[in-house]
Amino acid sequence: MAMLYGLPKxxxxxxxxxxxxxxxxTRRYLERGWRNIDWSATEKDxxxxxxxxxxxxxxxxWAINSNAILMTSWIIIEVLRRPEDMTVDIPSLKKIPxxxxxxxxxxxxxxxxxxxxxxxxxxxVDGYTLKAGNLIFAPxxxxxKDPSVWSTTPQHPPExxxxxxxxxxxxxxxxxxxxxxxxxxxxxxxxxxxxGSAMCPGRNYAKQEILAAxxxxxxxxxxxxxxxxxxxxxxxxRGPEVGAEMRGGG
Numbered sequence: 001m002a003m004l005y006g007l008p009k010x011x012x013x014x015x016x017x018x019x020x021x022x023x024x025x026t027r028r029y030l031e032r033g034w035r036n037i038d039w040s041a042t043e044k045d046x047x048x049x050x051x052x053x054x055x056x057x058x059x060x061x062w063a064i065n066s067n068a069i070l071m072t073s074w075i076i077i078e079v080l081r082r083p084e085d086m087t088v089d090i091p092s093l094k095k096i097p098x099x100x101x102x103x104x105x106x107x108x109x110x111x112x113x114x115x116x117x118x119x120x121x122x123x124x125v126d127g128y129t130l131k132a133g134n135l136i137f138a139p140x141x142x143x144x145k146d147p148s149v150w151s152t153t154p155q156h157p158p159e160x161x162x163x164x165x166x167x168x169x170x171x172x173x174x175x176x177x178x179x180x181x182x183x184x185x186x187x188x189x190x191x192x193x194x195x196g197s198a199m200c201p202g203r204n205y206a207k208q209e210i211l212a213a214x215x216x217x218x219x220x221x222x223x224x225x226x227x228x229x230x231x232x233x234x235x236x237x238r239g240p241e242v243g244a245e246m247r248g249g250g
Contacts, residue, residue, distance in 0.1 A: 068206050068209050071110065071111065072209075072210045074110045075102055075210065075211075075214045076217055078102055080223060093208070093211040093212065099211065101165060102163050103207065103211060105161060105162060105165050106161075108150075108190050108192065109144065109159075109161055112139065112141050113192060114137045115140070115198075116138075118133065119134050119135075140190075140191055140192060143189050144192075145159060146158065146189060149189045
């Protein structure tokens with residue numbers, strides 16, 4: 001609990017030491033795996049288990065660090081950019097259109113996944129031949145920033161955050177509270193949790209975890225933005241952004 005509230009290490013030594021041991025163990029585990037991996041074994045039709053890594057464990061390590069922590073932080077930042085009052089009822093989190101749109105927009109703009117597929121047949125793409133049996137990687141970053149898909153208005157290009165991007169317009173004459181969130185907007189062009197049969201099975205849990213953490217943060221703390229600073233510590237008129245060299249990496 002002390003670490004949760006950001007107390008310095010000397011006030012929560014036991015928890016910090018346990019965390020450091022966990023990180024160091026994970027680091028040694030990964031180093032040993034890459035050093036001893038048998039690459040020929042990964043060519044099998046169903047490499048469900050690799051002696052040094054173990055695919056299930058690697059998937060768990062990736063999953064718990066990919067979207068939940070990063071997206072919780074980015075949603076808090078985007079809410080703080082817009083200090084309008086917002087009352088959050090935790091049991092109804094998934095029904096709040098604007099909050100859900102912010103969640104989806106953060107995933108679109110801030111997350112990065114690679115959809116991996118094995119080619120059953122050779123195909124030609126832009127003058128290159130991709131041979132059957134090879135693996136191809138489809139980075140979500142390219143699809144999530146596609147101008148032909150996400151340039152809905154000149155005021156909100158794909159590279160900029162738009163809180164309402166995933167909201168359906170309310171019926172004529174209705175208030176904004178009558179809006180709904182469309183998670184199927186531009187289906188196939190937004191896949192922060194992968195796609196197909198390999199889509200992340202924990203995506204619904206992750207969403208509830210993220211939104212609950214955001215709600216608890218604002219219910220537990222009174223936050224006022226005084227000003228922003230850049231990475232050199234100088235005052236800035238804008239909040240934090242992901243640099244061009246790290247776009248899509250959180």
